[in-house]
Amino acid sequence: MSARLFVGDARVEDAATDAALVEGRGFAYGDGVFETMRAIGGSIPWWPGHRARLALGAARLRIPLPASERMETELHDWLSLHRDGVIKLIVARGGGGRGYRPAFDAPPVWALLASAAPLPRRPGGLVLRWCETRLAHQPLLAGIKHGNRLEQILARAEWSDPGIDEGLMRDTDDHVVAATAANLFVRTEGRWWTPPVDRCGIAGVCRSWTLRAFAAGERRLTVAAVESAEALVLCNAVRGILPVARLGDRTWAPHPAVADARRRLAAAHPAFAIDPNEDLP
Known part of the structure; x- marks a missing residue:
């Protein structure tokens, strides 16, 4: 599986990846939303539906999404490298520290992942x-x-x-x-x-x-x-x-x-x- 990590609009370099993940609330509490999407030919045909549900979930949890243009640009670039298969987009609330109280203005921690398409279904059902x-x-x-x-x-x-x-x-x-x-x-x-x-x-x-x-x-x-x-x-x-x-x-x-x-x-x-x-x- 391939992955690319961001905090706000900034891509996280390898040396800081572990800290960004472990200190984030997504790792600690599952405080985030995600979309698992089927890509084919370098595009996600149902992207509008995934984007709408991602926005709904983020709004419900009061998690700020990455800037729309930035997210679209990075997704497009990711699809140029992973044209066919499964793309996962995770957006978690940023901010670390102990306790459940969220930091509503913290830049989100988000990631793009890619994996192979699923195996064919069982014949007959x-x-x-x-x-x-x-x-x-x-x-x-x-x-x-x-x-x-x-x-x-x-x-x-x-x-x-x-x-x-x-x-x-x-x-x-x-x-x-x-x-x-x-x-x-x-x-x-x-x-x-x-x-x-x-x-x-x-x-x-x-x-x-x-x-x-x-x-x-x-x-x-x-x-x-x-x-x-x-x-x-x-x-x-x-x-x-x-x-x-x-x-x-x-x-x-x-x-x-x-x-x-x-x-x-x-x-x-x-x-x-x-x-x-x-x-x-």
Whole structure:
């Protein structure tokens, strides 16, 4: 993985990198926001959506963002070096010292990282399980991609079976919210539905695209509603729309609506092109 670090508008040289990270509140408290984005051909097709969510999260936490022109220039330069793969942008609150009281005027500590594109998905669809770890309700943090992801880490630590691709998480009221690293859509009564993220969960960029592209709706989902759905998909901005083949003992055959969703996404985002050898229903 490659990385580039900044404090405010200044790039941090290697000798000062460790101090800038360890003394920052992002390292100490997860006091920051981040975006994980799919790059292809030297661009990020969904950058406007990522930028908007980054700004929303930073405003919610009262963290000043880097100057817009500076951030755009550095991102463009980073993409010239890392044209295809996954780009991560992290913005943490600046200022060190002990204690929780934030310094609202401190220059942000921010970083650009690059890694390889994810491996192809499992042929035939994902295999899921239910997670026991619950998502707590906190409307002030709901929807944004903040730096504290301990609930997802605890949920992902629940299994080591390589035959399981992902886990679905519920909230403390037992409503289904999302997977550990993706949003969930279910096909019911001929329409796509996804859980709201007003109390917990992340408002994914791919989720936002899917809501608009398919006139999908939001509703609270029970375990029974998910397990009885006509079809399930997971989605995120790095891997696109992923069909689900099994959840526990429940299985799903390939569904034409899922194939249609993937075709439309491929037309909208070149990183999610469909393998021409794949036989879609």
